[in-house]
Structures are given as structure tokens and as C-alpha cells.
Amino acid sequence: MVEWTDNERAIINSIFSNLDYEEIGRKSLCRCLIVYPWTQRYFGGFGNLYNAETILCNPLIAAHGTKILHGLDRALKNMDDIKNTYAELSLLHSDKLHVDPDNFRLLADCLTVVIAAKMGPAFTVDTQVAWQKFLSVVVSALGRQYH
Amino acid sequence: MSLSSKQKATVKDFFSKMSTRSDDIGAEALSRLVAVYPQTKSYFSHWKDASPGSAPVRKHGITIMGGVYDAVGKIDDLKGGLLSLSELHAFMLRVDPVNFKLLAHRMLVCMSMIFPEEFTPQVHVAVDKFLAQLALALAEKYR
Numbered sequence: 001m002v003e004w005t006d007n008e009r010a011i012i013n014s015i016f017s018n019l020d021y022e023e024i025g026r027k028s029l030c031r032c033l034i035v036y037p038w039t040q041r042y043f044g045g046f047g048n049l050y051n052a053e054t055i056l057c058n059p060l061i062a063a064h065g066t067k068i069l070h071g072l073d074r075a076l077k078n079m080d081d082i083k084n085t086y087a088e089l090s091l092l093h094s095d096k097l098h099v100d101p102d103n104f105r106l107l108a109d110c111l112t113v114v115i116a117a118k119m120g121p122a123f124t125v126d127t128q129v130a131w132q133k134f135l136s137v138v139v140s141a142l143g144r145q146y147h
Numbered sequence: 148m149s150l151s152s153k154q155k156a157t158v159k160d161f162f163s164k165m166s167t168r169s170d171d172i173g174a175e176a177l178s179r180l181v182a183v184y185p186q187t188k189s190y191f192s193h194w195k196d197a198s199p200g201s202a203p204v205r206k207h208g209i210t211i212m213g214g215v216y217d218a219v220g221k222i223d224d225l226k227g228g229l230l231s232l233s234e235l236h237a238f239m240l241r242v243d244p245v246n247f248k249l250l251a252h253r254m255l256v257c258m259s260m261i262f263p264e265e266f267t268p269q270v271h272v273a274v275d276k277f278l279a280q281l282a283l284a285l286a287e288k289y290r
Binding site for chain 2: 094
């Protein structure tokens with residue numbers, strides 16, 4: 001089980017309570033598709049992904065980014081048992097969506113960059129440490145049920 | 148981390164010794180990849196059976212090993228020689244490049260299992276470097 005200090009919990013809760021899910025979700029997923037273009041392999045049915053501009057304007061991608069970000073709410077509400085919270089979602093990504101779990105890490109990295117840009121100097125070293133710890137637990141849980 | 152001419156010669160020499168068992172090594176390596184890292188099966192969801200040791204996995208392992216042998220012949224210019232394979236992986240297959248490293252290690256394990264005497268530390272370092280360069284050349288067109 002992952003141990004969280006009170007400070008870490010406070011930091012994570014604070015980030016989420018100030019989060020614009022639509023803005024950050026859209027920006028993070030777009031960034032992932034642009035910076036790591038091979039991740040586009042999972043978005044064949046999402047319309048025009050021809051270049052960075054079309055990706056950034058794509059409403060289907062924007063909606064999906066928001067959806068993914070809201071998926072993190074589950075981890076936020078169950079920080080003491082993220083592994084089991086995501087068991088079903090992990091199976092879904094393995095058995096139905098066939099997503100290589102390395103993509104979770106790539107998206108997490110993009111999300112961190114976007115949040116850092118948004119928070120500026122408020123994204124202190126301690127904040128980053130807590131945030132990346134949270135994301136790495138989520139990424140690990142999502143990859144856990146692959147078989 | 149580029150290969151010295153001595154290491155290139157070591158790679159060519161070892162691969163030529165290995166050629167009688169290259170199919171086995173390729174088939175085993177891919178089988179072991181999907182066994183140890185089940186997430187790699189995500190790229191083979193179009194096969195009926197992507198379990199370790201299955202026919203499609205073994206056959207594909209042999210295909211991949213064929214590609215590696217081809218690369219040995221192009222060891223002096225991997226980026227140029229592997230251009231079309233790189234385009235294939237970048238635009239069609241879009242395999243996450245992290246998996247190249249994982250498969251490379253499975254290949255090293257199989258080589259050392261089947262050729263324990265010949266797979267000395269010196270051979271190991273040369274082949275590992277070669278496979279890393281191969282992976283880089285394959286990922287060249289990704290972005």
C-alpha cells in the first residue's frame with residue numbers, strides 16, 4: 001500500500017480543486033499526440049489528426065482528454081487503494097482497448113508539463129514530487145491487470 | 148555509444164555463428180517478450196492466439212530476427228539502410244519504442260542460453276550496443 005503524508009494529500013487535493021478539466025485534459029492529450037506521434041495509433045476513429053494545428057482544434061480529442069482527466073478523480077477519492085480502484089479500468093485497457101501501458105507514462109508526463117505551465121512558480125519542487133508520485137501510482141495501477 | 152570496428156566485426160562473427168539457430172532465437176525471444184511483458188500483446192490483438200510459444204508469435208519472431216540479420220549486413224549505415232523499416236514502424240505499426248529495448252534484452256537472453264560459450268561479455272556488449280543502435284535507427288522516423 002502506498003503511504004501518503006498529510007502534506008502530499010493536501011498538495012494533490014489542492015491541484016485537483018483548482019483544475020480546469022476541459023482545458024488541462026484537452027491540452028494534455030493533444031500534447032501527447034503531438035510530442036509522441038505514435039500514440040495516435042489508438043485514435044483512428046477520432047477524425048483529423050493530420051498535424052499539430054488540426055489536433056489542437058479537434059473536438060473529439062478535446063472531449064476525450066476531459067474524460068481521461070476525470071478518470072483521475074477516482075484515484076483522488078481513493079488515494080489509499082488506487083491499485084484496486086483501477087483494477088477494472090486496467091482490464092478494460094488490456095482486454096478491450098489493447099493500449100500499451102507505456103502510453104500511460106507518456107500521457108502522465110505530458111499532463112505534468114501542462115500543469116507546470118499552468119501553475120508556474122506555484123509548481124514547486126515539493127508539489128512536483130507529490131504530483132509525480134501520485135501519477136506514477138496511477139500509471140502502475142492501470143498497468144497492473146495486464147495479462 | 149557507437150560501435151568500434153572491432154565490435155562490428157564481433158557482431159558479424161557472432162551472428163554468423165548463430166545463423167543455424169537464428170529462427171529458434173527469434174521465435175523464443177518474442178515468446179519470452181509476451182510472457183514477461185504481457186502488455187506487449189496489445190500489438191497483436193489481431194491474432195487469434197498471442198500467447199507465448201503460439202504459432203503466430205513464433206512465426207513473427209522469426210520474421211523479426213530476419214530483419215535483425217538484414218541489419219547486420221547494414222551495420223555501417225543503420226539509419227540509411229533501415230529507412231523503409233523505420234517508416235513502417237513510425238507510420239503504420241507505431242510500436243512504442245520502449246518495446247525495442249525490451250525485445251533486445253529477450254534476444255540477448257536467448258543468445259546466451261543457446262550459445263553459452265560464445266556469448267562472452269565482450270560479445271554481449273557488442274551485440275547489446277548493436278541492438279541499441281538498431282532500435283534508434285528504427286525509431287528514426289517516429290518524429
